[in-house]
Amino acid sequence: MNPISIPADCLTCGACCFSQLPTYVRVTGDDWSRLGDHAETVAHFIGSRAYMKMTEGHCGALAVSEGAQGREYYCLVYEQRPQVCRDLARGSPQCEAELEQKAARARAAGLS
Ligand code: SF4
Numbered sequence: 353m354n355p356i357s358i359p360a361d362c363l364t365c366g367a368c369c370f371s372q373l374p375t376y377v378r379v380t381g382d383d384w385s386r387l388g389d390h391a392e393t394v395a396h397f398i399g400s401r402a403y404m405k406m407t408e409g410h411c412g413a414l415a416v417s418e419g420a421q422g423r424e425y426y427c428l429v430y431e432q433r434p435q436v437c438r439d440l441a442r443g444s445p446q447c448e449a450e451l452e453q454k455a456a457r458a459r460a461a462g463l464s
Contacts, residue, residue, distance in 0.1 A: 356448045366425025367454040368440055368447065369414040370461070377404035377411055383434040390429050404434065410461060425458070 359365045371377075379387070379395045379402035387395060394413045395402050405412040413428045427433055440446055 356451050358443045358447065358451070361421065362442055363419070363424045363426060364421050365451070365455065365458065366410075366414060366416070367458045368437075368450040369411045369425070369427070370409055370454045370457050371406065371411075372409055374398060374406050375401075375403050376406060377434055378436055379403055379434050386432045387429060387434075388432065390432060394429055408461070409457065416461075423459075 375398060379391075384391050384395065384402055395404050397403075411427075413433070414425060415428055416423060416425050418424070427437070440450070
């Protein structure tokens, strides 16, 4: 098996923002407060807990554009993103696992 190649820049990846689970990105009370005016738009409650809204297999706050590095993925609420997103460090074992499971899915996604 080939070793996982960690991207030099998260902008060229986006894999960790993909999931089919509606409860993939937990939004805590602190996260909700940090999201401020964006909270009602990008997050919602499922039962008694809040989560980022998911759409077509990825977080609804994930966007893509053509940039200097080709396809670039970016978070529409990057400065206010939930803690769970902040905690996932590029190059960490969790990042490697996300890449292994989802990099192809991210590359194939028809984001707009
Ligand atoms: S909030 Fe931003 S960083 Fe977190 S999963 Fe959604 S798009 Fe990715």
